[in-house]
Amino acid sequence: MAAHRTRRPGMIAGGIDLHCHGAAGFDFDTADASGITAALAHHRAHGTERMLLSLVSAPPAKLARRLHTLSTLIPGLPEAFGVHLEGPFLASSRCGAHDPSALEAPTPATVEALIEAGGGLLRLVTIAPELPGALDAIERFSAAGVTVAVGHTEADLDTASEAFDHGASVLTHAFNAMPGLGHRAPGPVGAALARDHVTLEVIADGLHVAPVVVRTLFAAAPGRIALVTDAMSATGLGDGTYRLGNLDVDVSAGRPVLTGTETLAGSTLTLDRAVQNSIDAGVPRSEALAAATSTPARAIGITHNGGEPS
Structure with a gap:
């Protein structure tokens, strides 16, 4: 008989x-296949079966090149089901940890170039x-099958x-980098x-x-909250100085801020x-689990094969 495992x-x-x-x-943004695999393995050990690989703002030509590179890597990485471009089409006054010099307004030519470079790999754009x-x-983007987020x-x-x-x-990370x-x-x-129809x-x-x-958000939008990590390269490591795109990030006690x-x-x-953390905040366990499994799957239009605790 299999041993019973205690679950948090x-x-x-x-x-x-x-x-x-x-x-x-x-x-x-920069890791090779082995680096991406290591990052995915860390998150998989913490319950993430599949994810979008989020890229920070960069010039569109650079993002297109990265999309081409990732298109050769992702087919061999079952945990990754596509790419999220978090920029460069962002407001400079709300850029957060994005390089302001990389931001720009979308043009038809730029949009088409990114859709073409994505080749079906591009799944979400903010x-x-x-x-x-x-x-x-x-x-x-919507007509091309790319989910669009406001953020x-x-x-x-x-x-x-x-x-x-x-x-x-x-809605990209609700409350953050936007008016309250x-x-x-x-x-x-x-x-x-x-x-x-909007997932937060x-x-x-x-x-x-x-x-x-x-x-309060869980109560206000039942079944429409998607828990995300927005995790950066320092995740799983100790305090120190790291990079996010072109910017330096200092991590102290697990809190990353621009240097x-x-x-x-x-x-x-x-x-x-x-x-x-959501459960500790008073969210019912079933709702917190759905927010990390079935709700994000529905938001991005993929099949979810269950979210019960392992």
């Missing part, structure tokens, strides 16, 4: 992470909808709502809550979003910890 409440199987930049000293050409870009934005309620009405269906949920100015979070990403690391707000600032630069979170 936050343990998951079949976890799906829509937003992850790396781990174990490797980032998906766009600030107030940028010139953004609504056309949202429609074109890193100054958009007000009406602008974000228009983006969701033009095909965007995800004001009682008179609901902003992008309010727009996402008002659109039943949440980084439940205790740093990006307060636990009471995590619990010389207090700007959070991703996280050192794992998906099992995100689930446990």
Whole structure:
């Protein structure tokens, strides 16, 4: 008879992470096959079965080259089911840990070049909808089968709502790098809550979003919260200085910030910890598990084969 295994409440199987930049000293912007494998292995040990490889903002030609490179690597990496471009179509005032010099507004030529370079590998792109050409870009990416997220934005309620009405269906790390949920100015979070087709990403690391707000979001948008890690290369390692794209990041007690600032630069979170943190915040266990499994799968249009604890 098989030995019984004690399970922590936050343990998951079949976890799906829509937003992850790396781990174990490797980032998906530059790592070779062995580095990507090491980063994926770290997250798999913490319950993530499949993930999108998130790339930070860079000039479109550089992103296109990286997409081409990843297209030769991902077929041999079953944990990776595509790429998320978190930029370069972001608001400079809300760029967070993205290099401001790499940001630009989308043009039809740039959008087409990225779609072509992705060759089906590109699954998610984050766009600030107030940028010139953004609504056309949202429609074109959506028509090409690429899920579009609103994020890193100054958009007000009406602008974000228009983006969701033009095909965007995800909110990138809710509350972070965007206006807050004001009682008179609901902003992008309010727009996402008002659109039943929109999935809201949440980084439940205790740093990006307060636990009471995590619990409130789950209650306000049942079945529409996707827990993400937004993990960077320092995940799984100790304190020190690391790189995120072209920028230096200092990690102290697991908290990564851009060097010389207090700007959070991703996280050192794992998906099992995100689930446990949500449970600790008062989210029912079944809902926290769904937010790390079936909900992100539905948001990106992939098949999910179960999310019961392993």
